[in-house]
Amino acid sequence: MNLELIEIPARRGKAVRVRKDQRVKMINTHGTQVVDTWAFNAGDLHEFMSWEHTRPHIGRIMPKTGDVLFTNKRRPILTLLEDSSPGIHDTVIAACDKYRYKFLGVEGYHDNCTDNLFAAMAELGLIPPEVPQPLNMWMNIPVGPDGTIQWLPPVAKPGDHVLLHTEMDVVMAFSACPQDILPINGVACKPVECHLQIL
Amino acid sequence: MNLELIEIPARRGKAVRVRKDQRVKMINTHGTQVVDTWAFNAGDLHEFMSWEHTRPHIGRIMPKTGDVLFTNKRRPILTLLEDSSPGIHDTVIAACDKYRYKFLGVEGYHDNCTDNLFAAMAELGLIPPEVPQPLNMWMNIPVGPDGTIQWLPPVAKPGDHVLLHTEMDVVMAFSACPQDILPINGVACKPVECHLQIL
Numbered sequence: 372m373n374l375e376l377i378e379i380p381a382r383r384g385k386a387v388r389v390r391k392d393q394r395v396k397m398i399n400t401h402g403t404q405v406v407d408t409w410a411f412n413a414g415d416l417h418e419f420m421s422w423e424h425t426r427p428h429i430g431r432i433m434p435k436t437g438d439v440l441f442t443n444k445r446r447p448i449l450t451l452l453e454d455s456s457p458g459i460h461d462t463v464i465a466a467c468d469k470y471r472y473k474f475l476g477v478e479g480y481h482d483n484c485t486d487n488l489f490a491a492m493a494e495l496g497l498i499p500p501e502v503p504q505p506l507n508m509w510m511n512i513p514v515g516p517d518g519t520i521q522w523l524p525p526v527a528k529p530g531d532h533v534l535l536h537t538e539m540d541v542v543m544a545f546s547a548c549p550q551d552i553l554p555i556n557g558v559a560c561k562p563v564e565c566h567l568q569i570l
Numbered sequence: 571m572n573l574e575l576i577e578i579p580a581r582r583g584k585a586v587r588v589r590k591d592q593r594v595k596m597i598n599t600h601g602t603q604v605v606d607t608w609a610f611n612a613g614d615l616h617e618f619m620s621w622e623h624t625r626p627h628i629g630r631i632m633p634k635t636g637d638v639l640f641t642n643k644r645r646p647i648l649t650l651l652e653d654s655s656p657g658i659h660d661t662v663i664a665a666c667d668k669y670r671y672k673f674l675g676v677e678g679y680h681d682n683c684t685d686n687l688f689a690a691m692a693e694l695g696l697i698p699p700e701v702p703q704p705l706n707m708w709m710n711i712p713v714g715p716d717g718t719i720q721w722l723p724p725v726a727k728p729g730d731h732v733l734l735h736t737e738m739d740v741v742m743a744f745s746a747c748p749q750d751i752l753p754i755n756g757v758a759c760k761p762v763e764c765h766l767q768i769l
Binding site for chain 1: 622623643645663700701714
């Protein structure tokens with residue numbers, strides 16, 4: 372067991388290898404930060420946590436405590452064991468990318484979760500074969516009865532955590548979302564760091 | 571202009587090449603059939619219609635008339651010009667696959683939309699590099715205020731159509747969903763054929 376606190380730096384990514392039957396604690400250190408989260412089968416990166424494949428199993432568009440999360444081969448990859456936050460997470464919005472910030476009027480480069488995924492995996496010598504829909508932990512995107520979406524700040528408290536159990540050997544990647552134009556990382560639009568523990 | 575009526579056979583797929591600025595008319599011949607629908611950039615199959623990338627642009631989880639649909643590089647690929655049906659389509663459930671039918675208790679092989687995608691593309695000499703979240707045309711998956719989903723029959727009428735405008739040269743693939751266990755292809759659970767016209 373390793374109780375080291377691993378930082379996901381503000382605006383940056385981090386990837387870790389985690390063996391089957393470990394637990395990954397994700398801590399929203401300041402309460403305001405969205406963390407794009409991916410999980411890949413460590414033995415075959417073409418298999419990964421897939422939201423469109425998980426939804427039929429859990430019967431919801433976002434996960435709640437106790438839910439088993441599935442891969443694109445419909446095998447369990449993670450279980451959501453604990454969630455001290457109100458359980459508001461997003462699974463319908465893509466990771467931000469260089470194209471997204473152009474649409475938002477940014478000139479030149481802007482940090483983004485897609486590049487963070489590739490950079491974090493590269494630190495482990497890996498290249499993700501595709502960019503799956505992430506589990507956007509703590510991202511608050513309410514879906515209305517007519518299917519409309521809103522972009523709201525997280526409702527987590529400082530120190531809130533989620534605890535995930537690994538159902539296979541995985542490579543997990545995280546990005547502390549650098550979105551500083553829309554208030555999805557809090558009304559201050561100030562991306563900050565989060566932390567991990569591998570238990 | 572080619573007014574030929576192209577069949578998407580019951581339980582099977584069909585792929586077509588369509589040039590930029592053409593129109594694709596999808597006809598729900600019997601009104602009860604879901605059609606999983608994909609669009610790939612004909613010049614680069616790694617770029618394709620992406621629902622997680624489209625939702626931020628249209629502000630909804632499902633498309634309505636007038637919406638521009640975007641690729642994973644956030645470029646326009648299709649525009650939804652007309653929809654004679656009530657506009658109930660799904661974008662949150664994966665294409666069915668061999669794994670899905672095992673979970674539903676099927677022993678042995680069951681036709682499925684993922685294999686139909688590969689077979690239809692293979693008829694054009696193409697292999698899709700991944701299986702994107704499809705636009706499940708006419709699939710009725712209401713999302714409740716708590717994020718729960720239901721599996722309901724289509725609300726289309728026989729002969730209802732949608733008309734799509736192509737914003738780039740595309741390869742489009744369609745699968746008349748072979749789901750015959752859940753009532754998503756009507757309460758009779760009887761998959762049937764649909765039709766296309768390229769205008």
